[in-house]
Amino acid sequence: MEPTKAKTDPARIHRSDPGHPDICPVFAYHQLFRKENVDEIHASCSQGSIGCKDCKQIAGSAINDLLTPFRERRNQYEQRLDEVKEILVEGTRQARKVARETMLEVREAMGIRYFDL
Numbered sequence: 001m002e003p004t005k006a007k008t009d010p011a012r013i014h015r016s017d018p019g020h021p022d023i024c025p026v027f028a029y030h031q032l033f034r035k036e037n038v039d040e041i042h043a044s045c046s047q048g049s050i051g052c053k054d055c056k057q058i059a060g061s062a063i064n065d066l067l068t069p070f071r072e073r074r075n076q077y078e079q080r081l082d083e084v085k086e087i088l089v090e091g092t093r094q095a096r097k098v099a100r101e102t103m104l105e106v107r108e109a110m111g112i113r114y115f116d117l
């Protein structure tokens, strides 16, 4: 989501209006992704000393920092699609084996194992 479009406290019309961070979805991002500064953001919002635009940029930056390693790994795998396909094929093979064994147990337990397929 583009940070500038995120909904905030609707009561905050002007930058200096005191905010209500506990009802603001952006503050929830701070609570989840930027815990070390959450008290400071809460106080700044409540006092009207931080603008929503700046607040959103801080939250967006924290989320981007969190996602950076995942994006890097994704890019690495994107360069090795053949290897990814092999991993998926092998995982599917193993999952089928386990599922087949589980279904045999289920049929046995239900007394509906008519054939050894």
Ligand code: SF4
Binding pocket: 008, 009, 012, 019, 020, 021, 024, 025, 026, 027, 045, 046, 050, 051, 052, 053, 055, 056
């Ligand atoms: S300053 Fe931050 S927490 Fe407060 S209303 Fe704006 S976006 Fe929400």
